[in-house]
Amino acid sequence: MDDFRNKRVTVLGLGRFGGGIAVAKWLVGQGAKVLVTDRDPIDNLRDSVAQLDGLPIEYRLGDQRASDFTDTDLVVTSPAVKPTSEFLVAARNASVPITTEICFFVERAQGKIFGVTGTKGKSTTSALLDLMLASAGPCFVGGNIGKSLLSELPKLTDDCSIVLELSSYMLHWLGRMRWSPNVACLTMLGTDHVDWHGGTDDYIDAKRNIVRFQTAGDRIVRRDDTLSQTFVEQPGVTVAMYPDPHIGHIDLLIPGEHNQHNAQAALLASGLDPDRARNAVRNFRGLPHRLELVHESNGVRYYNDSIATIPEAATIACDAFEPKTVIQIIGGSPKPGLTWDAMCLHLSARCKHVLTIGQIGQALADRCPGADYVATLDVAVAHAREIARPGDVVLLSPATASFGEFLNFEKRGERFAQLARS
Numbered sequence: 001m002d003d004f005r006n007k008r009v010t011v012l013g014l015g016r017f018g019g020g021i022a023v024a025k026w027l028v029g030q031g032a033k034v035l036v037t038d039r040d041p042i043d044n045l046r047d048s049v050a051q052l053d054g055l056p057i058e059y060r061l062g063d064q065r066a067s068d069f070t071d072t073d074l075v076v077t078s079p080a081v082k083p084t085s086e087f088l089v090a091a092r093n094a095s096v097p098i099t100t101e102i103c104f105f106v107e108r109a110q111g112k113i114f115g116v117t118g119t120k121g122k123s124t125t126s127a128l129l130d131l132m133l134a135s136a137g138p139c140f141v142g143g144n145i146g147k148s149l150l151s152e153l154p155k156l157t158d159d160c161s162i163v164l165e166l167s168s169y170m171l172h173w174l175g176r177m178r179w180s181p182n183v184a185c186l187t188m189l190g191t192d193h194v195d196w197h198g199g200t201d202d203y204i205d206a207k208r209n210i211v212r213f214q215t216a217g218d219r220i221v222r223r224d225d226t227l228s229q230t231f232v233e234q235p236g237v238t239v240a241m242y243p244d245p246h247i248g249h250i251d252l253l254i255p256g257e258h259n260q261h262n263a264q265a266a267l268l269a270s271g272l273d274p275d276r277a278r279n280a281v282r283n284f285r286g287l288p289h290r291l292e293l294v295h296e297s298n299g300v301r302y303y304n305d306s307i308a309t310i311p312e313a314a315t316i317a318c319d320a321f322e323p324k325t326v327i328q329i330i331g332g333s334p335k336p337g338l339t340w341d342a343m344c345l346h347l348s349a350r351c352k353h354v355l356t357i358g359q360i361g362q363a364l365a366d367r368c369p370g371a372d373y374v375a376t377l378d379v380a381v382a383h384a385r386e387i388a389r390p391g392d393v394v395l396l397s398p399a400t401a402s403f404g405e406f407l408n409f410e411k412r413g414e415r416f417a418q419l420a421r422s
Contacts, residue, residue: 244264312343
């Protein structure tokens with residue numbers, strides 16, 4: 001759909017963090033008649049609704065109706081909503097087209113698009129790639145990182161670079177429109193979001209949409225591992241792999257071999273002179289909640305890695321520091337499809353101490369020889385402070401979701417930083 005004037009558009013999912021705000025604003029600007037619907041009531045969404053104040057938008061909050069998805073011209077869904085949602089099923093059965101904000105953008109964007117996906121490392125790699133490309137010309141960053149770029153469409157020209165961090169949810173819908181970026185960059189792949197996709201194979205297959213529809217002249221940057229090699233290039237697409245020993249060490253302020261890999265991926269994706277790319281990221285201090293140094297006192301460093309919501313990420317974070325110096329906090333709420341046994345054995349052997357919290361904290365303590373179940377993050381940080389000595393690291397890298405004690409991983413990380421500094 002190109003002409004939205006007087007078209008009825010249902011936006012599914014406003015969210016407490018404003019996921020539908022940008023697309024609702026953009027659609028109003030295009031002349032559409034917009035209905036925003038969300039399962040949460042108005043009391044939970046006042047901040048989001050306030051950002052749309054004064055716009056001619058109809059709301060259906062806390063009382064969703066199937067008719068809003070069948071008696072409309074278009075449905076724009078939040079990527080977080082499962083495709084099996086009864087409302088999306090109703091729309092499909094009524095032959096109402098369904099799309100997303102990111103699909104709107106890539107259909108209309110001018111410039112060269114660099115897509116970054118993976119299970120972990122995609123935000124850091126996207127940020128590094130943005131810094132590199134911005135050193136050589138105009139660059140915009142969005143998708144799952146930063147902000148919606150719909151409002152930036154008038155500024156884009158063919159000589160712009162666009163970095164999009166693409167989640168598996170986004171790639172599911174982008175695959176429906178048979179789209180892949182000019183440059184596809186793959187970070188570490190594992191298992192996640194199986195409840196949304198229905199299984200690990202479906203999750204990985206959604207990720208493959210980042211390369212599935214590339215054309216001759218496009219490029220893939222992928223890890224040199226078995227799973228990444230199943231992302232098969234199309235004819236005429238070039239491939240670069242990392243880690244590459246010929247690239248050598250990249251000066252970074254953020255620790256860990258995995259961040260060296262993220263930086264190598266960004267360098268290869270950028271296509272820039274290596275010296276220019278290296279200089280562009282020399283002072284990058286990392287993103288919040290991703291091995292973020294939040295405090296240092298009496299020779300003890302406190303790192304917030306709350307984004308680590310799968311076992312592989314927590315293991316990688318531990319390995320970023322010297323053996324027997326890490327007091328690692330793990331635990332939270334269950335995530336379907338994940339197993340923690342290998343991680344627990346690794347952490348028990350490598351960490352100075354392991355502290356477990358949350359709904360699965362006791363189960364993790366039972367799997368980690370020598371670990372202590374301390375129930376809450378507050379108690380964990382207090383206990384870690386007592387046993388830490390100069391040169392040690394107190395690391396929140398929890399390996400699972402935050403729900404229960406915290407609304408999301410950001411709130412969990414913010415609380416850890418507060419406790420570390422107190």
